[in-house]
Amino acid sequence: MKSYQEMTKEELLQEKEALEAAYAEIKAKGLSLDMSRGKPAAEQLDIAMDIFNVLDETSILKAENGTDLRNYGVLDGIPEAKQLIAEMVGTKPENVIVYGNSSLNIMYDQIARAEIFGLCGNTPWSKLDKVKFLCPVPGYDRHFAITEDFGIEMINIPMTEDGPDMDLVEQYVNNDATVKGIWCVPKYSNPQGIVYSDETVRRFAALKPAAADFRIFWDNAYAVHHLYDENQAEILNILEECEKAGNPDMVFQFCSTSKVSFPGAGIAALSASPANIADIKKRLTVQTIGHDKINQIRHVKYFKNMDGIKAHMKKHADIIRPKFQMVDELLKAEIGSRGIGSWVNPMGGYFISFEALEGCAKAIVEKCKEAGVVLTGAGSPFPYKKDPKDSVIRIAPTYPSADELKEAAEVFVTVVRLVSVDKLLENK
């Protein structure tokens, strides 16, 4: 197929006419579709319903260490839940604190605590003139919303196929003491699905931060969220690598079962070095008496161990893989072939990150919306919602049904073609 770039003005005008007719037809349908939400489909939630039937009286009454799980106490999580989480992210139970239902809330708390009290005895960030965070882009909008809320200056770091541009990361972290953190989704990154290479992880671990309280916010949100049985990504263990490199306290790792069991009714956890864990517990004990231990034991009884989690995640994959494949195939056929966009076909995670021709993202999202297809706002995957090239669009294929997704994706590719033609015509 001829790429749009190769087309003459006349050819483009012809294409535009056909696409506008197609677009008018689509609009006439009065669609109401949504590809914006990184949520599991109801079908995925159905597979974990037995979690509500696993508790018998004995298991509710007592943890393995004899604790009555129905009463107050246990600040850092019950031992068997710490074990399960440790297996999930590849660390030791003593490095884990199990919280409530939201890993985002844990990240927020870590930033809030750094701002108010400081980390491990360092100056509270709120007392400093300037605090900066590095933000690999495109990235997760809710990460950026937290740092924005606290008035932390965010610096874009471009992503490569191996993770963030580490030359740039090293340059900032090792030389600028106002750089206090970096947001990372190391496995199946949100939204690109990129997996950090071993080299990238090692370079992270070997950073020589100018700031003593620089922390990597390692959001291992998709640790077990593979789409395929083969080619499952494994990343190096960041806690271990940091320890080996003499930087044991440089990382906070986050994870949850939100997209394993249920969003909102899962369990979430932080893992970090003993010094960080002690620093956190000192404050956490003022903040709460403890989290929901019954939901913790519920997860332990249901999943049992890492094998249980893997088997369960395979069921998720079987449901959502065809959706990802369908979108990928449609993009290949309609967009890739015409040279008007690029994307990584992800092996896991929850998103496809589409990169349109420069200056087209906002127009595509807008035109899709006019045709009844909601996409994540253009700019969302960037700090301050500003995509410097106006080209990235996050596609979330999981939530709609296969039929709805197909219809929405077809609208999307038509709109991408139409907006791309318009863009190319500007320079003819």
Place this chain on the structure above:
Amino acid sequence: MKSYQEMTKEELLQEKEALEAAYAEIKAKGLSLDMSRGKPAAEQLDIAMDIFNVLDETSILKAENGTDLRNYGVLDGIPEAKQLIAEMVGTKPENVIVYGNSSLNIMYDQIARAEIFGLCGNTPWSKLDKVKFLCPVPGYDRHFAITEDFGIEMINIPMTEDGPDMDLVEQYVNNDATVKGIWCVPKYSNPQGIVYSDETVRRFAALKPAAADFRIFWDNAYAVHHLYDENQAEILNILEECEKAGNPDMVFQFCSTSKVSFPGAGIAALSASPANIADIKKRLTVQTIGHDKINQIRHVKYFKNMDGIKAHMKKHADIIRPKFQMVDELLKAEIGSRGIGSWVNPMGGYFISFEALEGCAKAIVEKCKEAGVVLTGAGSPFPYKKDPKDSVIRIAPTYPSADELKEAAEVFVTVVRLVSVDKLLENK
């Protein structure tokens, strides 16, 4: 019975000899008892076990407004949970945000948010030279721990039988703009079990704070925790009273089902004016996607409504009332009769606050510990753990079995007598 104050030196010395013999006998028993913990007994937890069997597939799948409770979303709680909480504290559902499992965590967040972001557009407290909180004493140690952690200066306000000394509260709040808040447990106060009179509540509502962002932290922890079927305390509705008095935004009310269903696995909530709710939600949306909606629906299905909660709380009362009565009777017989201590016999809540002769609390706690009976640390119910008179001891009768409690209480009264005799002999 002759009071100790009326005794001659010789009589006191005789008494001392007998008590020391009794104390030696007690010590020889090698007891290990605990009256320190404000926790429900296992027997109380047994009565709510059916809460784990109330969810059928339909109720998990959909809230009354059609929301899939298993997926992301619903920042402020599902409508039916807001309704249940509203009934429990006597407010409207639109004034309620239902959170996770811990009301303490909500209070912490309110203080943290005031410190970092400010309340309703006011200057963040962390930017001010001085922030003060009024602390009715004796009070709840975990309240004071939060304000202490944030470096907020705490000012003792004596309790009367009608609540905090309102003359003093008015004097501080209406004249000192650095006074930003007050901790209150208005119904069956922790630890005295005092119920704020209508006059007290009205005077709270009619405050004319010097600070625009002064807030009453109204911890209605024992809203439904009556010990008796008759004489159940009712307090005026603080949100309504504040609204009537032209101070709609002056109060945050907190509550939870921690001592209704399960500590750690209950639901907790805040209620406040529309302006406060909007101010909170603006920040909360950055902090989390939502709380555990399945645990919310679980509570709604189990308790159904206020009648369900009342019937359930009657079962709690039937279990713990005899414990409170036993302690009260023993104190009356052994201590009251001798004029060496006072307490309020509470009609609800979780504690008895014992006031020993001045300068005796630490010694009593210490001597009980030596004899194997753990009490809450002397000073705990005061800011900075400093009891100016060294006289208050918090007794928590609920957690031990009736037999253990009786044994512990007998040790306690013997020790109180012994320490009191020693104290009185100092001035003979």
